[in-house]
Amino acid sequence: MKNTFGVEIIPENDAERIQKLHNYHILDTETEGxxxxxxxLAAHxxxxxxxxxSFVDAERVWFKGNVGMEGVSEVDRGVSLCSLAILRPEATVFEDTLLEPCLLTNPLVAGEFGLxxxxxxxxxxxxxxxxxxxCIVDKAPRTFSADDQLTLEYMAKLVMDELDLWKCRLYVQALN
Known part of the structure; x- marks a missing residue:
């Protein structure tokens, strides 16, 4: 995997983290719902x-919910900024990506996409x-407040709650 960030993007617990992800059986499933x-809601x-x-697998970042990039179901882990977002428990925010040295060679920032x-x-x-x-993405720089961060945190908690429900439904289906 090519890493376009110039910083390490693989956490120490990555093998265990990926196993946890795979235990949900969420990858490559329908993207509706x-x-x-x-x-x-986040886009709105x-x-x-x-x-x-997004879910960060070993070599790719796969999109379970996708607004604005329809037709793209995954990107290489070494290119996706979501790979940076899983490295820490806090929000990852780049208000202007062109001011971030680790992003200047990233093709989503430096290339035609224009992140x-x-x-x-x-x-x-x-x-x-x-x-x-x-995550939320724009092709123009913008500010991101503490209230914005709190709102995005609540959305991530909703996703985790929904993911746990997903796993429960799979378990019940397996019993039947």
Whole structure:
């Protein structure tokens, strides 16, 4: 995997984190439903053209909820800023990506896509594993307040609640 950030993007617990993610059996499933609705809500509330519910797998970032990048279901982990968002429990915010040295060679920032604003909160299991993120993206720089961060944090908690319900439904189906 090519890393375009110039900083380490693989957390120490990555093998265990990926196993936790795979235990949910969420990857490569239908992208409609509550995860899509949370992405739609994020795009609407923050008035951004792109909002994603993403899960960071070993080599790729897969989108379970996708507004504004329809037709793209995944990107390489070494390119996606969601790979940075799972590295810490707090929000990852780049109000102007062109002011961030670690992003200047990233093809989403430096290339035709023109990513200029990114904010994400990790989707965190109750035992502390960051499986992915809820992120918002714009092609223009913008500010991101403490209230904005709190709202995005609540959305990430909703995704985690929905993910746990997903896993429960799979378990019940397996019993029947």
């Amino acid at each position: 509550p995860f899509k609705h949370i992405a739609e 509330v923050f008035k951004v053209p792109i909002a994603l519910v 200029r604003f990114y904010a994400a909160v990790p989707i965190t299991t109750y035992d502390g594993f960051h499986l992915g993120s809820v």
